[in-house]
Amino acid sequence: MNEHRRRRSSERAAAKGSPAIPQLSARRVRSPYPPMALLSADQVEAIHEASMHILENLGIEAMSARALALLEKAGAAVDHATQTVRLDRGLVAEALRTAPPAYTLTPRNPERKIHLGGDTINFTLVAGPPNVHDMERGRRAGNLRDYQDLVRLAQHFNCIHMLGNQVCAPIELPANSRHLDTYFANLTLTDKAFHVSAIGRGRALDGIAMMAIARGLTLEQLCADPGVTTIISVNSPRRFDDAMSEGLMTMAEHGQSVAVTPFTLMGAMSPVTLAGALAQQNAEALFGVVLAQLVRPGAPVMYGAFTSNVDMRSGAPAFGTPENTRANIASGQLARRYNLPYRTTPGSASNVADAQGAYETMMALWGAILGHGNLVYHAAGWQEGGLTASFEKLIIDVEMIQHMMEFLKPIEVNESELALDALGRVPTGGHFFGEPHTLERYSTAFYQPMLSNWQNYEAWQEAGGLDATQRATRLWKKALDEYVQPPMDPAIREELEAYVARRREEIGSGEP
């Protein structure tokens, strides 16, 4: 956020009589540390070899005639009866030669550019929940009003770099055209990059076209400087359905970003063992990379990973587990094995924004950070295994993301930081509060949390004795109050409105 806009936001809050919620300023987050390695080099190679075995011998089902034709033309062995494609590892190697190791996504505000690859880490809003929850209004079906409030919160908090795909489904709107309403909200209520739905060609094209309008670009210009991404969720095991195949190809045709993400829940959609799940994930992700590169060599693609486990007593999915955390780190090693940007995810199965929600999410978030996820998807607001977007959890998650951003600030060791003068001046058993060295630095020396309460017990009780979840309710309300809509040229807004109106009519009751 630029200085001008930040001032406006805090001035507005001040005018309402209370200081603005403290938050970190907008910044590109980079890790100064090497990623953690859980797998040895030999283990990475063994998983690679197993995934090549899967691609070469077991094959992947691609339920799209266009995809099958493209793969067959490139030399893959296609069994048309079963729509199964067997890929030679040479095809994989060829695709990896053209896939870019890093790229950017530019939204309508170029200051919000997203860097995908290398040491940069981006955090996104939760995507896809059918439900919404907050502690006052309870759990309800997704709807446009909550959708708008949630993207306002994503706009307000600088640590959320991008919106995911539909923070909740606005189910009161027609299913075949609600993507137009959510894209419109994304583009007018925020100026951040976002995820377009790639469930079929039409939804993807609409997102691409609307981002081009918002940036005042032609589709050709947008192709050269992409602005949106999608996630291609593989129907694991080993299946790319028609809609996802078409969505992937449409994005690649237009030079927009694709994160190919197998959803490999160990014990359910993949083997119960981590090595087996990673081998399968790897094969599926690389298959999508090959398809994107065949459509358009050089198309921006991410290695996506979402490997967690299920509760083997009930089959229920679990997130933020030790297994999920290990997978987040190990998958980063695989993504880097192929020199691809890496998408990963923290999560929790908790049904409420409580201690479990916090520790499970923090667990997997550390995995995402130590694994150098370039895109940490679903990072804010994820509750109930992704079935609910939670207002309170969003606040807790923003606090945890900010903790990570501060943790990643490089440590300086120099004469000024070593403070030997101050150490010589303060007597034994004394204190540093009044030291010039302290006074010069104290206002910015430490991270100032927005949610954590550091009052002593008595002061905390006098202030109402609110726990973190109760304080989070106050904070999301205050953030909505402080929210400032980013300005947009009225001509562009009109063009977007006209696009939405025209497409809504075209779609009618048919498929987008």
Next chain:
Amino acid sequence: MNEHRRRRSSERAAAKGSPAIPQLSARRVRSPYPPMALLSADQVEAIHEASMHILENLGIEAMSARALALLEKAGAAVDHATQTVRLDRGLVAEALRTAPPAYTLTPRNPERKIHLGGDTINFTLVAGPPNVHDMERGRRAGNLRDYQDLVRLAQHFNCIHMLGNQVCAPIELPANSRHLDTYFANLTLTDKAFHVSAIGRGRALDGIAMMAIARGLTLEQLCADPGVTTIISVNSPRRFDDAMSEGLMTMAEHGQSVAVTPFTLMGAMSPVTLAGALAQQNAEALFGVVLAQLVRPGAPVMYGAFTSNVDMRSGAPAFGTPENTRANIASGQLARRYNLPYRTTPGSASNVADAQGAYETMMALWGAILGHGNLVYHAAGWQEGGLTASFEKLIIDVEMIQHMMEFLKPIEVNESELALDALGRVPTGGHFFGEPHTLERYSTAFYQPMLSNWQNYEAWQEAGGLDATQRATRLWKKALDEYVQPPMDPAIREELEAYVARRREEIGSGEP
């Protein structure tokens, strides 16, 4: 815990009609991964140099005539008027030659032996809070009944390897002899290692003597095979008070373990900058190591670190912050620079066992793990910045520690784990639930949490819709119910009782 005792505990629970709380079996926790490095080698050396400057030029105040005499005799420059000791770096190097890089603590049950050093990580119960809290009875002053229940919980949960110093202060008992009551509880209600108070010579000697009785050893035998540790909390900046100096020397004389731990809250008791705080911490910790080695070359010592920050608006201490987390990792680099076992600490300032308590503790716990803390002190039950031992927080912490233990299990990649046969059998879009590969492994494939709830929303609501804190209340009650007191030879118990009675009389109203 041996198989026999574990069976007894679960049989007892089963007899009461509900399955025992699932928990990990007792094991030595080792990290298969290298520790994280936040500081470059040059930065480590710069901090080392600054700490040598502090020791050589600024000096440390030691408020004990015995300590001053010992240091002076060894060649340190002692200013008797100010009790300030300036140490040559040669003396530090000499001490580091005799300090052991690793050692063990053996409690009365040798299966509970603690390994301090190398890649082993141990977790302890919170130590020192004046207060106790649970969600039903609220906050109250420490007392013997709660003390006993809290050490029973520490005994029950296998992931707690050791007791800290007085999980709460039993304030209804006389201050000068209550250590006898708490040592007696530690030794009879648990068979784990524990921390003895080193506030002066008497308390330390009593702890040493009672551990010797419990193990049926003479003091000489205990000296060769230590059983207890203490923490020497430095009165930062740069002061070792009389009681702590005497306690340290008493422990070293008897060959028992000492963790020298400066409490360096940045901005208060140390410079506001991390580098400055680490330089001070390093000087203070090494001073204690030198003193211990002068008393008895080869005495077991740990490099202790407890560097966090304060809230600069109020001066209140904060824990589990990004700064605390960085210090936990960087301090491990310093401990290893000197080839010393490393004591570190997670923590939280939250006044209640809520989401803040979970995310702050998890944040610093990751720092402790990535920094390879050999002794992760205060790891279970810490609340309110250490002022309160919380029953619910203890349960949440045990869950988080178990997450870490599972995370640290080495990953296997081999033919069986890669599961290519299963991958070839399950059709595209199918599932692995019924696969032999899954069925052979599912019961032990994943970590089974005790606190996390993975039910779907409806089932969770039907079961009462309890959040993690509410479930934690049920769990600590159930754990107390399942608790089995470890057997003790009646003759040893009598000897301990006699020791306590005799010492209580000796102490009378005087100093222990």
